[in-house]
Amino acid sequence: MNKKQADSIPINQYQVTGFFKGFLIHTFLLIVTLTCLFPLFWMVRSSLMTNQTVFVDKSLFPPDIHFYNYIQAWTEGNFGMYFLNSVIYTSCVVFGIVLVSSLAAYAFSRLQFPGKNFFFYMFVAAMMIPLPGSFVPLYKLMNDLGLINTRIGYILCMINVGLSLSILLLKTFFDKMPPDLEDAARMDGCGRLGIWWNVALPLARPAIAVIVIFNSLNVWNEYILATLLLNDKNLMPLQRGLMVFQGSHSVDYPLLMAGLTIAALPIILIYLLMQKHIIKGLSSGAIVG
């Protein structure tokens, strides 16, 4: 009887406080949610107005909206070009990173050669050492190599940026891979390259997905190297284009907001489609780190 009493009374209390607690927690979470989403809403909403109304009308849903700014930004604002460049850079860099890092990670995990550990720890050390201002000697190097204002120069630099982490991620994945499948492939007469292509890469698909997503976000959002290495308007990616645009159209906010929406929308869509991978990748990183 004693036990019953002890059980029932606190449970009632819990239910009452639980309701208020839940209410408070949801209020808190919803306020933060609103703070996250409202600036984005305001960006889209401002991009649908004219340069006359945007400065005076503060209503959440302005009465007359039009999409003319997007057309103007895409054509006159050069955003069509910037967008195409961003797509080119992102896909080339990500393809390069996956190719180069998966080859290297496979060798670090499964093949033997002298100096293996030295080279592997070289890549790991690069992630540990912060080097602010490394863009200064990098700029000098690119200048000496004649790679300023070239697509290939920027692409190579960005491949290098994503290399270390991708190699580390893939190597840990390959290390956990059961060797039986590779043995079977070897029996069937597969060479090293054949095993890498036919066995290792298909099995590593989840790890490659994480690498593709994180590097895509990183390249799409990169600004400083794009600024230092690319001065030709026809070569600039979106982030760089936005700053050039902002510098020359400092008062045309609807047009700028349309440009921002063009730059942000693909990233948000990719994130929403891939959020499971992203959050899983991050969470495992947190526990490993």
Added chain:
Amino acid sequence: MSEANEKSFKFFQLKNNLINFSFVLPAVIIFSVFYIYPFFEIFRLSFYSWNGISPIERFVGWQNFIELAHDDVWWKSMGNAAYITLIALTFQNALAFALALACDREIRMKRFYRVVFFIPPVLSEIVVGLIWQWILYSGFQDGQHIGLLNYYLDRIGLHHLVHNWLSNPDTALTCIAVVHSWKGFGWGFIMLLAGLQTIDRQLYEAAKVDGAGSWRTFWNVTIPMMVPVILVVIVLTVLGSMQVFVLILSMVGQGLVYHTEVPVTRILSAMTGTNRFGYACAMGVTFGMVLIMISLSFKLLSNKVKQV
């Protein structure tokens, strides 16, 4: 016979090693050219005076570093970065931890919150900076404020709070730090939540059986179990916030006032503004050392915690 065998075996082994090494060769080449070489070059250039164009690089010894030690703007920029970091460490991480605790239970819409809180971190600093610059806009037209924040402050009667947020030296840096925290708290939230979810639920049950209230459970179970993850989040926050600069470029631009200068914007303006590449490298080396010292001390601290 055996000698010939050994020779052919050695040749085979060499060939084998070379083929194996060719797998890492592309990565090693790219890494050597675009990371290793600039890494040593930044140290070498920091002892030279060079304007970025002329072929003449003049060796000046420690002069760049001596000048840097007496550069008031540089030290102010360090202070500014520390201020941004302090706000990120307290405000941003406390928010992240509170949100993670709130989501580490059976509540509705958990996945929705998790997805939404990570939207700001995936946006670029340029996009975030320009959106907030528009919200914090400080112009005045037709008898009302243009910027959204000032407009609403005025509307709800808080006239005295209306500021020229980004051009006023008193508020500009705080605005940057708050926007930086807005962009960053989702990272900490995801990592801390992942850490919270690895805590064995039986520990909570045991604490309940022992009669510990929720507050004591928090201090005696949750916090000790979370120390390693918290340390990782702190290190990443410090390293990230000390080096923030693209956000500053997009919010307030560069070179107008020193109130919002941080070390990396100083490096950038020594390079592109005054064409002093050697001095810029000396700044980079000095600042890099500071960052390495910070992360090393945290590393030592976390080793100590793990031992205990």
